[in-house]
Amino acid sequence: MSEPVLEMRNLSVGYYRDLNILQALDIKAMPGQITTILGANGVGKSTALKAAFGFLAPNAGDILLHGESILDIPPHEKILKGLAYIPQNPGVFKDMTVEENLQLGGWTFRGDRRRVREKVEANYERFPALRDKRRQITGELSGGQQRMVEIGRTLMSEPKMLLVDEPTAGLSKMLAAEVYAMLTDLARRDRLTILLVDQEIRQALKIADYVYVLELGRNKFEGPVDEFRDLEKAFWVT
Ligand SMILES: Nc1ncnc2c1ncn2[C@@H]1O[C@H](COP(=O)(O)OP(=O)(O)OP(=O)(O)O)[C@@H](O)[C@H]1O
Numbered sequence: 707m708s709e710p711v712l713e714m715r716n717l718s719v720g721y722y723r724d725l726n727i728l729q730a731l732d733i734k735a736m737p738g739q740i741t742t743i744l745g746a747n748g749v750g751k752s753t754a755l756k757a758a759f760g761f762l763a764p765n766a767g768d769i770l771l772h773g774e775s776i777l778d779i780p781p782h783e784k785i786l787k788g789l790a791y792i793p794q795n796p797g798v799f800k801d802m803t804v805e806e807n808l809q810l811g812g813w814t815f816r817g818d819r820r821r822v823r824e825k826v827e828a829n830y831e832r833f834p835a836l837r838d839k840r841r842q843i844t845g846e847l848s849g850g851q852q853r854m855v856e857i858g859r860t861l862m863s864e865p866k867m868l869l870v871d872e873p874t875a876g877l878s879k880m881l882a883a884e885v886y887a888m889l890t891d892l893a894r895r896d897r898l899t900i901l902l903v904d905q906e907i908r909q910a911l912k913i914a915d916y917v918y919v920l921e922l923g924r925n926k927f928e929g930p931v932d933e934f935r936d937l938e939k940a941f942w943v944t
Pocket residue numbers: 721727745746747748749750751752753754905
């Protein structure tokens with residue numbers, strides 16, 4: 707049995723002192739798998755990802771990357787350890803071109819221009835639409851295309867594990883399908899480990915290997931995705 711890449715262990719965390727949104731949460735993301743966290747609005751799914759990346763300090767519990775606590779490691783150093791976070795709201799630099807945004811994601815290569823060029827090229831292969839728009843100011847792109855730029859920029863740093871929050875929010879059906887296909891590809895082909903929070907329950911279940919369902923900041927149930935085929939039985943979905 708392999709060890710988890712990322713583990714939230716007994717994690718209690720919130721936005722105000724003593725007010726825990728997540729209460730003794732246990733989540734494991736296994737290597738090369740897509741693990742999804744599902745639950746009703748406001749149960750704390752996004753909070754779990756923010757805490758995992760170090761934007762919130764837990765009141766109790768631990769977060770482990772390859773078995774080592776990362777609580778004291780600031781977010782930018784987590785990127786150097788192969789952990790990347792794609793938040794819900796696109797954080798692209800709107801005044802810069804698409805290519806400049808992608809290049810910025812290559813800061814981890816510390817000036818190795820050839821490597822940055824290679825990775826930018828790899829992104830154009832992944833998202834051909836971005837190649838066509840490479841010289842365009844990112845703020846002029848559609849919301850969906852900006853989302854692509856953001857995902858592409860995150861992948862520039864060659865992460866081994868991705869925390870992904872609502873990756874298709876605001877995307878057209880076609881772009882959303884591309885994003886899900888890309889996430890599947892990253893896990894199956896490149897063996898990335900993915901922890902995915904998604905409102906699109908059916909889509910998430912199509913690509914996930916393992917599922918956690920939260921209720922009011924706590925674990926409700928969990929299991930391999932096959933146990934969630936009967937949505938009515940597993941959820942509130944009708
Ligand atoms: N920045 C914040 N400051 C204070 N409270 C917050 C903040 N962000 C979220 N919360 C609260 O934390 C709780 C969990 O929010 P969170 O965004 O993690 O839920 P979620 O499960 O991701 O929901 P959704 O599916 O609607 O995005 C909510 O009650 C929310 O109001």
